[in-house]
Amino acid sequence: MRIALLGHGAMGRLVETRALNQGREIGLICTSKESSLKLEELSDRLRGHDVAIDFSAGNAVLKHATACGRAGVPLVEGTTGWKAEDAEVRRVVQSLRGGFLFGANFSIGVNLFYRVVSQAAELYGRLDEYDPFIEEAHHKRKRDAPSGTALHLREIVAAHSGREVAVTCTRAGYIPGTHRVGFDSAPDQIMLAHTARSREGFAAGALAAAQWIMGRQGVFEFSEVLEEILNEVKSERRDEK
Numbered sequence: 001m002r003i004a005l006l007g008h009g010a011m012g013r014l015v016e017t018r019a020l021n022q023g024r025e026i027g028l029i030c031t032s033k034e035s036s037l038k039l040e041e042l043s044d045r046l047r048g049h050d051v052a053i054d055f056s057a058g059n060a061v062l063k064h065a066t067a068c069g070r071a072g073v074p075l076v077e078g079t080t081g082w083k084a085e086d087a088e089v090r091r092v093v094q095s096l097r098g099g100f101l102f103g104a105n106f107s108i109g110v111n112l113f114y115r116v117v118s119q120a121a122e123l124y125g126r127l128d129e130y131d132p133f134i135e136e137a138h139h140k141r142k143r144d145a146p147s148g149t150a151l152h153l154r155e156i157v158a159a160h161s162g163r164e165v166a167v168t169c170t171r172a173g174y175i176p177g178t179h180r181v182g183f184d185s186a187p188d189q190i191m192l193a194h195t196a197r198s199r200e201g202f203a204a205g206a207l208a209a210a211q212w213i214m215g216r217q218g219v220f221e222f223s224e225v226l227e228e229i230l231n232e233v234k235s236e237r238r239d240e241k
Contacts, residue, residue, distance in 0.1 A: 003210065004028040004049040004073065006064050007056030011078065014203045015053055022207070030056075039067055046071035051210040058082040058144075065089050069096030074213040077102040078206050080148030090219050101213045103222025104148035106205030110179075111226050113194040117181050118156050120192060124183040125160035130190075132157045135180040137170035145169040149179055157181065208232070 001024045005012050008031040016026055027049050030037070037045075042063070046052060052073050054064050058081025068075040069092060077100060082089070093100040105111065124130040134157070136150040146154075146167045154165045177196040182189060196202075208229045209222060 001025065001210065001214070002027045002048070002050045004030070004046050004052040006030045006052055006054040006060070007079070008032075009055065011055035011199060011202060011206075012053075014199050015055065015206055018200075018203045019207060024207075032056075039063060039070075042067040043070040046073045049073050050214050051076060053206050053210055054079055055206075061085065062089055062092065065098070065100055066092050066096070068100075069093055069098035072098075074099030074101070074216065076106075076206055076209045076213060078106055078202070080104060081144045093219050097217050099213050099216045099218065099220075101209050101220045101222060101225070103205075103209070104152040105202070106209060106222055107196060107201035108205050108208075108226070108230070109201055110149060110194055110196075111205070111223050113179070113192070114152065114156060114223060117153055117192055118160070120181070120183070120190070121157040121160035124190070125157075125162070127185075129185045130183040131185070132161050132163075132165050133182050133184065134165060134167045135170075135178075135182070136167065137172070137175045137178045139174050139176070140171050142171060145171060147177070147179070149177070153179060153181055205229075 003019055003024055003026050005016055005026060008029050019026060028045055046067055052068050053076045055078045058079055061077060061079055061082035062085050065075055121132065134150055134153050136147050138147060146169050150167050154167055157165045180191055180193045182191045212225055212229050212232065
């Protein structure tokens with residue numbers, strides 16, 4: 001697998017290290033210095049890659065989706081903060097017959113957490129006395145608030161409860177990504193929580209997504225293909241043994 005990395009911050013560097021350890025090839029790294037590349041030049045540099053993985057910035061997603069589509073390279077989108085352009089990104093990907101796989105969070109643990117929260121929200125959503133709420137906390141360098149993960153959790157809970165779901169955010173120090181979903185009533189409170197101890201889970205999920213998207217066309221969400229990805233990863237591990 002020949003990978004193009006768009007963005008070389010903490011996540012980009014972690015994906016690079018993990019990919020190289022797995023025997024993958026990194027054919028292109030676009031750092032913040034290359035963010036001003038013209039669309040045509042970026043498309044030219046992308047050609048010949050099997051997949052691109054983007055952990056750059058939300059305002060670059062439309063450009064990257066367009067460049068990848070023109071180059072015939074499927075894109076794994078790990079950046080958040082671009083959903084205002086969702087319709088245009090989808091239009092571009094479909095018009096160029098590209099492949100685009102995005103996710104609010106590529107951690108397999110978080111995506112399994114989504115499923116747990118969905119089941120809990122369905123149960124407690126039947127009872128008016130339980131008010132749902134979400135709390136999230138991250139390190140002070142994280143730009144977006146609420147996080148993309150918190151926004152997705154809010155969508156999940158709201159779909160079952162049929163009401164507004166309060167989200168509170170904390171940005172301080174070196175807090176690892178933490179998300180809590182609660183259901184509060186007069187007699188008791190139920191709290192579900194996920195805490196990321198490192199970014200390793202995000203990198204592993206992004207590389208699994210990269211393997212999955214190769215050769216496919218269309219727009220996909222990570223949770224939609226999680227089951228297939230889990231099965232493929234399990235199969236690969238059996239083969240490695």
